[in-house]
Amino acid sequence: MAFPDYFPEDCPPEDAVPASGTAYRLVGSPIAVDDFLSVRQRYPKRSFSNPEKECKVHGLSVYRNIDHAQKTREIIPALRDRFIGVCTLRPEYGALKPTPSRITGLSHCTWWVAVGVEPWEFFQTLEEQ
Amino acid sequence: MLPESTVLGKLSIIETYEFYDMPILFACRNKAGHVYLAVWIDRATDNDTWLYVALSRRRFQEIKAGRIDLHDAFGKPEDELALEVKVYFDPDRRPEIRPVPARDLDEDRLPLPGDYLDPQFCAREDVWSFSRSRQHTAGFWGFQLSFHYPKLYSGRHVLQEKPFRIRYVAEAKPFRFESFEKLRIDLASQASSSGQRKTAGSEHSWGESYFYSLDDPRCLELIA
Numbered sequence: 001m002a003f004p005d006y007f008p009e010d011c012p013p014e015d016a017v018p019a020s021g022t023a024y025r026l027v028g029s030p031i032a033v034d035d036f037l038s039v040r041q042r043y044p045k046r047s048f049s050n051p052e053k054e055c056k057v058h059g060l061s062v063y064r065n066i067d068h069a070q071k072t073r074e075i076i077p078a079l080r081d082r083f084i085g086v087c088t089l090r091p092e093y094g095a096l097k098p099t100p101s102r103i104t105g106l107s108h109c110t111w112w113v114a115v116g117v118e119p120w121e122f123f124q125t126l127e128e129q
Numbered sequence: 130m131l132p133e134s135t136v137l138g139k140l141s142i143i144e145t146y147e148f149y150d151m152p153i154l155f156a157c158r159n160k161a162g163h164v165y166l167a168v169w170i171d172r173a174t175d176n177d178t179w180l181y182v183a184l185s186r187r188r189f190q191e192i193k194a195g196r197i198d199l200h201d202a203f204g205k206p207e208d209e210l211a212l213e214v215k216v217y218f219d220p221d222r223r224p225e226i227r228p229v230p231a232r233d234l235d236e237d238r239l240p241l242p243g244d245y246l247d248p249q250f251c252a253r254e255d256v257w258s259f260s261r262s263r264q265h266t267a268g269f270w271g272f273q274l275s276f277h278y279p280k281l282y283s284g285r286h287v288l289q290e291k292p293f294r295i296r297y298v299a300e301a302k303p304f305r306f307e308s309f310e311k312l313r314i315d316l317a318s319q320a321s322s323s324g325q326r327k328t329a330g331s332e333h334s335w336g337e338s339y340f341y342s343l344d345d346p347r348c349l350e351l352i353a
Contacts, residue, residue, distance in 0.1 A: 039151045043218050061149045074241045077170040101148045
């Protein structure tokens, strides 16, 4: 599995596994390329304090549990107008690692998207707000 | 994502509560020690906007203990003022900061009511307050050890109250107790036999105090 050239060394981390299972992500409607830009792509000139954070900002957040996508939408005003997108991840889509967050817990994972994968093509909007 | 070279000072994130591609709800502190709670409130093609509120230590603990929901944490700031902070993707563009009086805060730019930080994840030392004082009681010097901690809430549900222990810390008090073989004595478990115990409770918290005939409480600390 290959990742974009601009990913740092040792990223994704060794303990990330091939992507699989159901994943939820907050997206626009209609789903667009911009919904899958990493923070590194949005902030190309910013520096991050350590290699772990630098690697994490090359990934995308997804949830295993739809309730947690909903919870994030409730708490975070910038995401309130987003829709819940869903897909079934496959190994060729990239690498995945549980990266728990304090409020949404173990459901939160970071997904490093493999080169050539276009998530906007296979994510589907689950519901209208 | 943190604003740089602004009146907020040199900020660093001290706790991240929610992460979505980046920290989106977090506490940060500047070099002068001022703590802010921040939440992501808007996004645009070339910037993100955040809402910052300054926190006293007490307020910070209350939010983390789940006694104040996130809506009120931002919507009812102690100083009755919040800051909208716009950070551009291009670091060469200076961040913009706009003070917003609490009465002018837009509900759409606040977390919905009823969501709390989950205190299960709060650092224990931040949840508890722990006081020690020297006292002369019943003919000898000792110390009063009191601690006071919130019931742990997750939303509206009371979580099981967590056990605690207290230990001696050798480094802080070397060679003054003859009984140093008890370096890790569990004072809490001995309270009923060797200390006087008082308990008190209320809707939101409960506390206990103990009295011990030891001469220097500085050698004690809470451990998880």
